[in-house]
Amino acid sequence: MLRIAITDDHSIFRASLAALIHSFEGMEVVLEASNGKELLEKLESTKVDVLLLDIQMPIMDGFETFPKVREAYPQIKTIVLSLVNEMSAIKKMLQMGVQGYYTKNTSSKELEEAIRNIEEDGFFFEKGLNAVIQEVLEAQKSDIEEDKGIQFTERELEVIKLTAQGLKAKDIAEQLHISLSTVNNHKQNIQRKYGFESMMNAILYCVYHGVVDLDTIFIEK
Amino acid sequence: MLGQGSLEAYFWIGTAVMLFVIFTSLFVFVFYYYRLNKVKSEFSDELLRVSLEKEQQERRRIASGLHDSTSGTLAAAKNYVEILYNKEQDEDNKKLFELVEKALSEIMKDIQSTSAYLMPPMLETLGFMAVVKDYIGKVQELHPDIKFQEDYELQELPMATASAYELYRVMQELINNIIKHSEASQVKISLYKQSKSFVLEVIDDGKTYDFNKEAKISQGMGLKNITSRLRKIKASLKQIPNRQGNKIQIHFKSN
Numbered sequence: 001m002l003r004i005a006i007t008d009d010h011s012i013f014r015a016s017l018a019a020l021i022h023s024f025e026g027m028e029v030v031l032e033a034s035n036g037k038e039l040l041e042k043l044e045s046t047k048v049d050v051l052l053l054d055i056q057m058p059i060m061d062g063f064e065t066f067p068k069v070r071e072a073y074p075q076i077k078t079i080v081l082s083l084v085n086e087m088s089a090i091k092k093m094l095q096m097g098v099q100g101y102y103t104k105n106t107s108s109k110e111l112e113e114a115i116r117n118i119e120e121d122g123f124f125f126e127k128g129l130n131a132v133i134q135e136v137l138e139a140q141k142s143d144i145e146e147d148k149g150i151q152f153t154e155r156e157l158e159v160i161k162l163t164a165q166g167l168k169a170k171d172i173a174e175q176l177h178i179s180l181s182t183v184n185n186h187k188q189n190i191q192r193k194y195g196f197e198s199m200m201n202a203i204l205y206c207v208y209h210g211v212v213d214l215d216t217i218f219i220e221k
Numbered sequence: 222m223l224g225q226g227s228l229e230a231y232f233w234i235g236t237a238v239m240l241f242v243i244f245t246s247l248f249v250f251v252f253y254y255y256r257l258n259k260v261k262s263e264f265s266d267e268l269l270r271v272s273l274e275k276e277q278q279e280r281r282r283i284a285s286g287l288h289d290s291t292s293g294t295l296a297a298a299k300n301y302v303e304i305l306y307n308k309e310q311d312e313d314n315k316k317l318f319e320l321v322e323k324a325l326s327e328i329m330k331d332i333q334s335t336s337a338y339l340m341p342p343m344l345e346t347l348g349f350m351a352v353v354k355d356y357i358g359k360v361q362e363l364h365p366d367i368k369f370q371e372d373y374e375l376q377e378l379p380m381a382t383a384s385a386y387e388l389y390r391v392m393q394e395l396i397n398n399i400i401k402h403s404e405a406s407q408v409k410i411s412l413y414k415q416s417k418s419f420v421l422e423v424i425d426d427g428k429t430y431d432f433n434k435e436a437k438i439s440q441g442m443g444l445k446n447i448t449s450r451l452r453k454i455k456a457s458l459k460q461i462p463n464r465q466g467n468k469i470q471i472h473f474k475s476n
Binding site: 012061063089108 | 288289290292293294296297298299300301303304307308326329330333337341342343346347351352354355358362
């Protein structure tokens with residue numbers, strides 16, 4: 001059972017989201033909070049796998065909340081679920097390292113798939129935000145220093161590409177004819193060897209530098 | 222019988238008194254006229270300040286009502302419809318739920334863009350530069366025939382939200398003018414520091430116009446609004462003569 005936490009200050013929306021998730025198989029909402037502060041308090045006594053986080057909230061907003069959650073509970077995967085579709089907000093959240101970004105206008109199917117697949121390190125964004133995400137990446141190209149010059153091994157690159165497509169470690173192992181633990185080792189290596197905070201950062205790095213083509217990421221899952 | 226001399230004396234005294242009264246009242250009139258004008262202009266400045274402030278407050282109130290409350294409730298309605306859709310077996314009903322969901326989604330989009338226009342949602346949290354970039358990004362998407370270039374020396378601008386809002390509106394108005402009237406194919410927006418103040422610069426390659434002259438004769442409120450807003454935040458507008466197109470600079474202090 002996937003344990004989901006919802007943090008949103010709009011109580012009617014929160015209730016509807018809980019009801020929606022309740023209707024998805026294999027998931028349960030174990031925590032509801034109306035702001036970041038309340039979330040952090042409740043996380044002390046509740047174990048959570050996936051966090052659905054709103055941005056605009058009183059007391060402690062999403063920008064402030066996410067780094068705190070990440071520091072204290074690095075195993076929790078965070079998906080932003082907000083009304084905001086502004087590039088500046090997406091960019092900021094992306095740089096902080098959230099695993100997904102969806103607006104409240106997303107279809108339930110898309111959201112369900114994201115929650116289900118987020119357990120794997122991937123790159124999950126609402127299809128409708130595609131243009132904005134491309135722009136964020138474009139704008140960031142200049143922000144990234146060019147001299148890092150990483151040479152990934154061929155295997156590592158394959159793992160990065162397949163991860164970017166949202167494949168589970170199990171499926172990657174199958175596709176590359178290697179064992180599951182080898183895939184996980186590769187993932188850990190990629191992060192440790194080159195100093196990436198998460199697989200997401202490694203994927204972003206590859207996209208900025210044209211190592212991985214964006215079109216190969218945004219394929220139909 | 223009065224003598225000739227005393228009659229003349231009365232005449233002169235009378236004249237002097239009359240002249241005194243005339244000049245005094247003239248003086249008083251001019252003095253008060255001048256004072257009145259001064260008070261009037263102070264009053265209109267105050268009126269302007271208050272009305273711009275009210276406008277900002279109202280926009281903020283409406284935008285946050287739409288954005289925080291209405292949109293959230295609509296999203297909730299959409300979620301419930303999706304639950305119904307997922308549970309429904311009857312194909313006709315499924316189709317209907319889908320249509321309801323689509324309609325709700327469209328309303329949400331409309332409300333989003335209206336509220337973002339009224340008050341950019343990230344102004345308070347992420348600041349002036351972030352909302353300018355968001356705005357230019359959106360405009361570029363809507364007008365692919367115009368090439369927007371951005372050149373920012375600073376990534377952030379230390380500025381009170383209320384002033385940042387006015388500056389944002391000015392920038393929006395300048396860009397709107399270019400899109401509506403100039404037939405430009407290229408626009409460049411820059412922000413840089415010049416000694417102790419900042420400069421927001423908008424250059425286009427469209428039809429040349431004289432800002433001050435147009436602001437005086439124009440029927441629309443656009444250019445006049447720019448002047449008012451700049452006066453409120455004590456910023457100044459300079460038009461630099463350009464061989465082709467226009468170059469407008471806004472000079473301002475950060476607070």
